[in-house]
Amino acid sequence: xxxxxxxxxxxxxxxxxxxxxxxxxxxxxxxxxxxxxxxxxxxxxxxxxxxxxxxxxxxxxxxxxxxxxxxxxxxxxxxxxxxxxxxxxxxxxxxxxxxxxxxxxxxxxxxxxxxxxxxxxxxxxxxxxxxxxxxxxxxxxxxxxxxxxxxxxxxxxxxxxxxxxxxxxxxxxxxxxxxxxxxxxxxxxxxxxxxxxxxxxxxxxxxxxxxxxxxxxxxxxxxxxxxxxxxxxxxxxxxxxxxxxxxxxxxxxxxxxxxxxxxxxxxxxxxxxxxxxxxxxxxxxxxxxxxxxxxxxxxxxxxxxxxxxxxxxxxxxxxxxxxxxxxxxxxxxxxxxxxxxxxxxxxxxxxxxxxxxxxxxxxxxxxxxxxxxxxxxxxxxxxxxxxxxxxxxxxxxxxxxxxxxxxxxxxxxxxxxxxxxxxxxxxxxxxxxxxxxxxxxxxxxxxxxxxxxxxxxxxxxxxxxxxxxxxxxxxxxxxxxxxxxxxxxxxxxxxxxxxxxxxxx
Numbered sequence: 001x002x003x004x005x006x007x008x009x010x011x012x013x014x015x016x017x018x019x020x021x022x023x024x025x026x027x028x029x030x031x032x033x034x035x036x037x038x039x040x041x042x043x044x045x046x047x048x049x050x051x052x053x054x055x056x057x058x059x060x061x062x063x064x065x066x067x068x069x070x071x072x073x074x075x076x077x078x079x080x081x082x083x084x085x086x087x088x089x090x091x092x093x094x095x096x097x098x099x100x101x102x103x104x105x106x107x108x109x110x111x112x113x114x115x116x117x118x119x120x121x122x123x124x125x126x127x128x129x130x131x132x133x134x135x136x137x138x139x140x141x142x143x144x145x146x147x148x149x150x151x152x153x154x155x156x157x158x159x160x161x162x163x164x165x166x167x168x169x170x171x172x173x174x175x176x177x178x179x180x181x182x183x184x185x186x187x188x189x190x191x192x193x194x195x196x197x198x199x200x201x202x203x204x205x206x207x208x209x210x211x212x213x214x215x216x217x218x219x220x221x222x223x224x225x226x227x228x229x230x231x232x233x234x235x236x237x238x239x240x241x242x243x244x245x246x247x248x249x250x251x252x253x254x255x256x257x258x259x260x261x262x263x264x265x266x267x268x269x270x271x272x273x274x275x276x277x278x279x280x281x282x283x284x285x286x287x288x289x290x291x292x293x294x295x296x297x298x299x300x301x302x303x304x305x306x307x308x309x310x311x312x313x314x315x316x317x318x319x320x321x322x323x324x325x326x327x328x329x330x331x332x333x334x335x336x337x338x339x340x341x342x343x344x345x346x347x348x349x350x351x352x353x354x355x356x357x358x359x360x361x362x363x364x365x366x367x368x369x370x371x372x373x374x375x376x377x378x379x380x381x382x383x384x385x386x387x388x389x390x391x392x393x394x395x396x397x398x399x400x401x402x403x404x405x406x407x408x409x410x411x412x413x414x415x416x417x418x419x420x421x422x423x424x425x426x427x428x429x430x431x432x433x434x435x436x437x438x439x440x441x442x443x444x445x446x447x448x449x450x451x452x453x454x455x456x457x458x459x460x461x462x463x464x465x466x467x468x469x470x471x472x473x474x475x476x477x478x479x480x481x482x483x484x485x486x487x488x489x490x491x492x493x494x495x496x497x498x499x500x501x502x503x504x505x
Contacts, residue, residue, distance in 0.1 A: 007170025009140035010079035013207055014040050026206065028230070029068045029214040039073065041135035046077035048138070049129035050108060054121045058144045059107035060086040063194075064097065065125055066111075067216045071193050074110050075203065079167050082141030083107065086148040086160065087194040089472075100150050100158045103357045143167040148356075149196040149295055159358035161196075161295045164351045175204040178302055178319050180263055180289060181234050184209040188226055188235035190218050192473045196295040197267050201236050210234075218473055220244040224256040231260040238475030239271040240416065243409060246278055247438065258283065265289045269475045270384060272406035273313055280305040290315060292382065294370045297352035299323060299343040301382050314381040321345050325376055330363065333375070338385055341372040373400065390479055392421030392429050394457050399431060401479070404460065407453050408433060413441035418470045419460060420483040433460035434482060436470055 007013070014036075017026075022037035034042065055061055061078045063085055065071040071087075078085045086104045088097055090111060098116045101109060109122040146167040148160050165171040179201070181187070187205030189212055191198030206212050213230050215223065218241055226232060237245075245253065264279065264287050271290065280288050285305030292315035293300035301323070303316030322344045325333040333339040344366045345352055361369045373391065374384040385400050392399040401419035408417035416436040421429035433446075443463050450459045464486075471477045 007168045007173070009142045010076060010167060010169060010172070010207075011138050011140045013169035014043070014076065014080075015137060017207070017209060024209075025211040027069050027072050027212050027214065029216060032069060034069055034073075039076070043073055043076040043080055044138050045129045045133040045135045046073060047080035048133045049127075050077055050081045050083070053108050053123065055081045055083050055107045057082045057141065059083045060104045060148055062086045062088055062101055062104055062106040062109045062112065064088050064090045064110065064112035066090045067189070067193050067214050069214065070111075070125065072202070072206070072212065072214070075199075079143065079146075080138055080141065082143050082167075084143045084145045084148050084162070084167065086150075087199055088112075088150055089192065089194045096158065100160075103158060103160055104148065146171050147196070147199065149194070149199065151196075151295060160356040162354045162356060163297070164353050165297075169207050172200070172203050173207050175200050176208045178300065179265055179291060180304075181205060181208065181210075181265075182262055185233040185262075186211045186213060186230050186260075188223065188230070188232040189214045190223055190236055190241060191238065191268075191475075195268075195476075197238075198236055201265070205234070218244075220248055221252050224248075224253070224258065227258050227261060228256040233260050234263040234265065235261065237264060237266045238268045239266060239275060240269070240471050240475040242266060242271065242275055242279060243416070246275060247415065261287055263287060263289050265291070267291045269471075269477075270402045270406070272409055274406075274410045276305075276308065280309065285309055292316065292384065294343075295353070296368075296370070298345040298368060303381070307381075311377065311379070311381045314377070314383050316382065317380050318382075323376065323382055324367065325374065326363070335376055335378050338373060338375045340369055341374050341382070341384070342367045342369045344368070392419075392431055394421075394429055394431065395427040397457050399458050401431070404431060404433070404450070404454065404458055407450060408435070408446075411441065411446070411449055413437050413439045414446075416470045418477050418479060418482055420479055420486065422462075422483070422486060424461075427457075430462075431458065431460040432462045432464065432486065434464045434466055434470060436466055436468075 018036040018040035022035060024036050025033045026036045026039040027034050061083050063074050065074060075085045086106060088100050094116055101117060106120060109117045109120055111125040112122060114122050144166060145163045146165050148162045150158050151161055187202060187210045189198055189202040193199050202212050213226055264283060288305035291300060291302050299321030300319045301316035302319050303314055308314060324342045325339040326342050327333050327339045342363055371387045372384055374382055376382050390401050404419045405417045408414050414435055415438040418434045419431050422432045424430040446463055447459060
């Protein structure tokens with residue numbers, strides 16, 4: 001992409017939107033709304049304050065604010081200052097957040113206690129520039145990188161994924177094009193903004209002229225109420241959110257007018273086939289949209305519900321980049337055979353990312369892998385199985401937790417499930433299921449339910465109930481941490497000294 005094709009600066013793009021329709025709502029959270037003109041003025045003042053606080057061109061600014069208007073204002077102001085937003089969860093443990101700040105070495109930290117910033121300049125949540133700062137037009141600045149989100153990946157160690165694309169309007173709005181996001185509409189931002197998906201799609205909506213309705217925290221029925229109240233036409237979900245909405249009592253789920261919806265876009269985690277089918281039956285196949293791709297951005301696949309019905313379980317065909325399935329020896333696999341998913345950006349295009357705090361898993365000639373496992377059909381549609389780092393080797397057989405979790409969550413009493421492998425003297429490892437329940441169910445019923453649907457060696461030997469959520473608000477599960485928490489309590493028989501149950505044949 002040439003510099004001309006990358007579009008104008010964020011500063012120029014927002015100024016144009018504000019001039020075209022100054023009173024149009026730009027961002028809403030709760031009962032508060034800011035118009036385009038207000039967002040333009042507020043972010044101009046904020047950008048000037050950030051520059052005086054030490055923000056320099058192409059530096060990182062760590063944003064540790066909760067979901068809300070302030071988060072979006074801070075992000076836009078960072079872009080206007082010529083720097084790169086580096087979002088981080090406001091709910092992370094102190095040690096983990098401090099490690100991310102040390103990796104980023106930002107010029108400014110927003111919304112995080114000064115005790116965690118290592119002496120770097122910081123401002124608290126709720127910061128307001130003094131009236132001495134002008135809200136007039138700013139000189140356009142364009143940072144070398146549009147974003148630098150974090151990821152713990154499968155290792156649990158934080159890393160920054162620094163975008164290889166400049167901070168221009170086109171490099172933000174491009175994400176609206178391939179996901180069929182209508183311009184000048186209303187976007188419902190349901191997920192935590194520090195995650196790449198909720199972050200980039202909310203900002204893409206904003207800069208294509210849409211009103212962005214931000215949920216401070218996801219609530220299933222409230223999401224449906226917001227769709228009705230604001231006539232939302234495009235919303236972001238992850239499968240966990242989809243399941244919470246689907247499991248609402250029918251009067252609550254069906255009691256809202258969702259006729260404005262043109263796109264329900266899901267991403268970030270595997271969606272069980274039964275759940276996807278339920279949403280297609282409910283809202284229609286053309287409305288249900290899915291994308292697969294890492295934050296790294298080398299490849300993106302896309303599929304709508306109509307295509308999915310013809311290729312059940314697929315995450316689509318590549319919109320950009322190349323995909324190759326390889327066997328354990330690193331050789332290309334035949335169509336229909338499961339292996340590691342290798343990806344490569346489109347020939348002749350610039351590098352899409354750089355890691356800070358990690359090394360890419362490279363396979364030569366530009367090929368990389370994020371650790372996903374899957375296969376491709378004869379038509380070039382990709383089907384994901386799991387992550388290779390999550391795979392459990394049970395007596396020499398490969399077991400993928402996502403498959404077991406999809407079956408478990410179809411049971412009416414299981415709200416969510418996470419399956420990890422725990423050591424076993426005989427089989428090496430055995431599956432252990434950690435469950436969040438919506439109603440009581442005993443082990444025998446779960447065991448029988450699973451054995452009717454899975455080969456016996458995939459059935460968990462033990463079941464554990466927990467009261468809290470297994471996934472964060474972005475639908476991500478920290479499987480390595482959950483497994484590590486249970487390792488000290490294991491013995492040869494299984495988790496916590498429980499009866500391991502029958503052995504597989």
